[in-house]
């Protein structure tokens with residue numbers, strides 16, 4: 001196994017609160033990022049005991065298409081560590097890759113009404129994949145850049161609603177598998 005770190009910076013033309021709503025939401029993944037994610041299943045959601053956030057943590061399965069064709073299942077767990085900061089662990093059993101992500105938001109220094117998304121990623125992969133480290137890094141950069149661009153439409157929609165005085169609270173649409181099977 002080998003481990004390496006990557007810092008990713010992406011930019012949004014929208015204010016930090018709108019970008020945060022999108023970051024917390026995972027249910028848009030299966031439709032807005034359909035080209036790379038074809039399914040999303042919520043296994044468990046833990047409510048925020050202090051009521052600050054939409055949830056405290058969640059466990060999920062994200063079904064992705066490697067290279068656009070190979071179906072691949074990722075197990076993920078995320079925790080809202082603080083305002084504008086999410087910690088997430090993803091494991092891909094097929095490739096044996098574990099990704100630890102610290103996802104943060106900052107107002108853009110040039111224009112504080114806009115937002116920088118800064119992701120600190122630590123990847124652990126089998127030694128066999130070491131020659132492909134640069135390729136993995138490039139794929140990760142491309143993946144987050146494309147998803148960030150696709151997310152701009154989500155943010156534009158929320159901003160449009162706010163401009164019309166409609167401020168719908170963020171919500172979870174799906175009951176987790178734990179809730180469905182165990183009525184927790």
Ligand SMILES: [Fe+2]
Pocket residue numbers: 022028029032033147151
């Ligand atoms: Fe997204």
